[in-house]
Amino acid sequence: MTTNQNNTTVTDDLTLYGLFALFLRNWLILTVSGFSFAILALVWSLGQPNIYTAKTLLMPAGDDSGGLGGLAGSLGGLAAVAGVSLPEGKTDNTKLALELIETQVFLGEFIEENDLVLPIMAAEGWDEASNKLIIDPEKYDEATSTWVRKPKAPRKVIPSTQETYEELKKLISVEQDPKSKFVTISVDFYSPYLAAKWVDGLVEKLNESIRLRDKQEATESITYLEKLSQDSNVQGLRSTFSSLMEEQIKSRMLAEVRKDYVFKIVDPAVVPELKSKPKRSIIVVVAGFIGGIIGIIIVLFRSGRKAYLASN
Structure with a gap:
């Protein structure tokens, strides 16, 4: 163990006071390391485009359309006597919608119907003054309206709907509160x-997709x-079938007239005024903290190295 009192090392004193004294003498290293990381993080974050999040709060409309859900119970033993096989009840439309919104078929149609290939695959920012997307010139030439990107095989120069779907899916978030069952759908974009x-x-x-399906x-x-009903010779069954047909006619009528078929909008989406990310202040603070940790590691390493050389 070294006896140089003017050069206390980690091996000399592992107490809290000893470490504090060590870090205090090397404050410049810690400060430079922390500030360097913070500045680099600030420069990086300033180069990142702002992302805005729009979201809506939805309430499940519920299944009050009747349907064939209670068909087996309604017929009871009569169905068995008649020897008929009846369809099962309809699926919960809320669960169906939550699964549907993530499917390639649904989002693929949404992309094609709204011409989203260009904004999703070529945009790199948003010009607030002109309210226009900033298009990456390395991906799309606006002057000639042609794609110029150079993707890796098997991707093509012109993005496919499938590739666009993969990017769009990353922008969409769907959450359902387990207690209230309310659903929040949000989209992040420039x-x-x-x-x-x-x-x-x-x-x-x-709403429209499931409405048409149920119709x-x-x-x-x-x-x-x-x-x-036509094939049955049992009067009781024919009467039951007639009642069930009335339910289905009501179901079809409801699908015809109800706009909010699956979800009722509680809080509609509004144009956000403030960005949701990047959170530059948090990025700078975290980077500065990491830089400080690295500075501490450097100080401990140097001190340990000096102790090792002094002992040999």
Whole structure:
């Protein structure tokens, strides 16, 4: 162990006071390291485009459309006596919608219907003054309206709907409160106006897609029940089939007239005024902290090295 009192090392004193004294003597290293990382993080964060988040709060509209959910119970033993096989109840539309919004088919149609390939695959920022997207010239030449990017195989120069779907899926967030069952759909994007527009479009398309599905299902159920009624010789069954057809007619009518078929909008999407990320202040603070930790490691390493050389 070294006896040089003017050069206390980690091996000389591992107490809290000894470490504090060591760090105090090397304050310049710690300060430079912390500030260097913070400055680098600030420069990096300033180069990152602002991202805005638009979101909407939705309440499940509920399934008050009747349907064939209680068909087996309604018929009871009569169905077994008649020897007929009846369809099962309809799926929970809320669960269906939450799964549907992440599928390639649904988002692929949304991309094509709204011409989203260019904004999603070529935008690199947003000009607030002109309210226009900033297009990356290395990906898309606006002067000639042609794609100029150089993707890795098997990707093509012109982005496919599948590739665009993969990028769009990263921008969408869907959450459901386990207690209230309320659903929040949000979209992150450079343009706050497009983010809000896409959120509204997604909700509208979800309602419309499932509305049309249920309308078609009700129509097919009516046809199915009409056939069962015609083929049945049991008066009780024919009466039951007629009642069920009335339910399906109501279901079809509801699908025709109700706009908020799956979700009712509680809090509509608005154009956000403030960015959601990057959180530059947090980035700088965290980077400065990491830089300080690295500075401490450097001081401890140097001190340990000096102790090792002194002991040999």
